[in-house]
Amino acid sequence: MDSAPRGSLLGKALEMNDFRELVDRQRGMVARRQLTFHGIHWDDVRNHVSAGRCAVRTPRVISTFTGELTTQQRRWLAVLHAGPRAMLGGLTAAEHLGMKRWEREVITVLVDDELAFEPVEGVDFFRSRRSFELLAGGGPDIPCCQLEPAVLMWAGYDASNRAAHGILASVVQQRLTTADRLHEWVNRLRPLRRAPAFRATLDDIRGGSHSALERDIVQMCRRHGLAVPARQVSRRDRVGTQRWTDCEWKLVDGRILVLEVDGSFHMEVEHWTADKKRARRLTSRDRLVIGCTAYEVRHESQALVADLKSLGVPCA
Numbered sequence: 001m002d003s004a005p006r007g008s009l010l011g012k013a014l015e016m017n018d019f020r021e022l023v024d025r026q027r028g029m030v031a032r033r034q035l036t037f038h039g040i041h042w043d044d045v046r047n048h049v050s051a052g053r054c055a056v057r058t059p060r061v062i063s064t065f066t067g068e069l070t071t072q073q074r075r076w077l078a079v080l081h082a083g084p085r086a087m088l089g090g091l092t093a094a095e096h097l098g099m100k101r102w103e104r105e106v107i108t109v110l111v112d113d114e115l116a117f118e119p120v121e122g123v124d125f126f127r128s129r130r131s132f133e134l135l136a137g138g139g140p141d142i143p144c145c146q147l148e149p150a151v152l153m154w155a156g157y158d159a160s161n162r163a164a165h166g167i168l169a170s171v172v173q174q175r176l177t178t179a180d181r182l183h184e185w186v187n188r189l190r191p192l193r194r195a196p197a198f199r200a201t202l203d204d205i206r207g208g209s210h211s212a213l214e215r216d217i218v219q220m221c222r223r224h225g226l227a228v229p230a231r232q233v234s235r236r237d238r239v240g241t242q243r244w245t246d247c248e249w250k251l252v253d254g255r256i257l258v259l260e261v262d263g264s265f266h267m268e269v270e271h272w273t274a275d276k277k278r279a280r281r282l283t284s285r286d287r288l289v290i291g292c293t294a295y296e297v298r299h300e301s302q303a304l305v306a307d308l309k310s311l312g313v314p315c316a
Helices: 009-014 017-025 032-037 042-050 071-082 090-096 147-157 161-173 179-188 195-206 212-224 269-282 294-299 301-310
Strands: 029-031 055-058 061-063 107-111 123-127 230-236 242-250 256-262 287-293
Touching (some): 029 032, 029 071, 032 042, 032 061, 061 071, 071 107, 090 147, 147 161, 147 195, 161 179, 161 195, 161 212, 179 195, 195 212, 212 242, 212 294, 212 301, 242 269, 256 294, 269 287, 294 301
Parallel strands (some): 107 123
Antiparallel strands (some): 029 061, 055 061, 242 256
């Protein structure tokens, strides 16, 4: 921010350590209530806006700079606009806490009041009657819901059924939490929509299902009466490299049938080539490796089950 005019209350406040630290921590974003607390009048702010030293971003929030906002600054704006108890929630909180591949442009903010404030473009304010002391995470960073309740509340109320179960598998697969911790939070968040189905999914994840596709295979087997396979089995291939197979069944004749499922992340040529080489090197006289697609598991399960039965996969 440019140097403030002599006598400017905002300029003097920015020279005070406590206010300067507040502004720096909030990436240059300040709520109107914070300005009032530090004795800064709105007329003084308007003078800075007219001089091009700061900008009014919402009726409740200013920035001590002009220009485009970064992602972090947009999040601070959303939280500050919603009030002192607001916090990041949903997929915004999950991304802020390290989750990948579930990013959304719209920012989700949890609030505990009647939403008696102006809407903000690109921000979804989600009201919750749950205890914010229970939901809030620690640390000096931007106010943020803890990862587990953020994910579970999004899965319970905002997501499609498939996305709801997929994110539970994904957050465990990314090693950001565990199935046990998610299971504990399902109980803490009572009542929670889809809770019984979430518990079943988390039980599958505990047994080795670290992806939504593996969970779908388990459900397919149970639905069609097939034995549930072992998942993520550690194997050494022909050249000694350690691998983890998606699904394995032990057949009546003693052989092992391995099913490798290609998800969307396998569509690149490099991954496709590596998968073929991997399958070839895992195949031996007593171990047969076959493949299928995620589409077959989800939409052509009956035909896939018929093929597995013909290869000797036992019934449950």
